[in-house]
Amino acid sequence: MKYKKTFFRFIFLYIKNFINPPKRLTFVTINVFDYLKGTDKPEVIVKQMGGQIGEWGDVISGTPQLRKGDEVILFLVNNKESYEIHSIALGAFRVYSNDLGEKRVINDFRNVNLIDPSTGREVKADEANPSFALFPFLSQIRSYLSD
Numbered sequence: 001m002k003y004k005k006t007f008f009r010f011i012f013l014y015i016k017n018f019i020n021p022p023k024r025l026t027f028v029t030i031n032v033f034d035y036l037k038g039t040d041k042p043e044v045i046v047k048q049m050g051g052q053i054g055e056w057g058d059v060i061s062g063t064p065q066l067r068k069g070d071e072v073i074l075f076l077v078n079n080k081e082s083y084e085i086h087s088i089a090l091g092a093f094r095v096y097s098n099d100l101g102e103k104r105v106i107n108d109f110r111n112v113n114l115i116d117p118s119t120g121r122e123v124k125a126d127e128a129n130p131s132f133a134l135f136p137f138l139s140q141i142r143s144y145l146s147d
Contacts, residue, residue, distance in 0.1 A: 024058045026051035027082065028066050036073075036138065037145050046074065047082040062112050064092035071095040073105060073138075095134055103134035 028046045050060040064085060066072070075091035076083040085091040089112050093105045107129045114123040 023049060024051050024053065024056075025049060026066075030074075033071070034138075036141055038076075044076070045082045046076065047079065047084055060088075062088045064089055066092075073141075093137075096131075098131075104131040105134050105137045106131040 026048045028048065030044050030046055032042060032044060046066075048060075048063050048066070050058040050063050052058075064072075072095060073093040075086040077086050090107065093107050095103060095105050098104050115121070116123050
C-alpha cells in the first residue's frame, strides 16, 4: 500500500485515549498551525499505539510523547480515517524556545534508547541529536517539497 505523505506543523488541542482491543490506542486531535504540504483541514486526528486508561497503560518504545500544549512538526501518513506519524520517532520534531528565547526544533528521542555502536554505551537523546533554528529548518523542508 502506498501512502501519501503529509507534512504539518501543529499545536495540540487535546488528547483522548480509546481502547481498541486487543491494542491500546491514543487518538490525538491536533489544531494545525501551518501546513508544509497537504490538506488544509483546521484539525487532524493522529493515531498512536499505546496510551493509558485509568491505572493501566502501554508504552511503545520509540513512540513520540505528545502532550497537550506542545508545538511539534509531524511527518504524517494518511491511514483511512486518521493519520499516523511516519517512522514513529523519526517523524516527530519538538519545537521549543532556548534560553535566549529563540525557537528551535529537535527530533524527539525522549522515548528511545540509543546505543553508540563503537562504545556500546547509551547515548542521551540530546547528545545524539542537535537542535536546529526553527525557521531555517522549515525553509529547508519547504525547499525539499518544492523539488
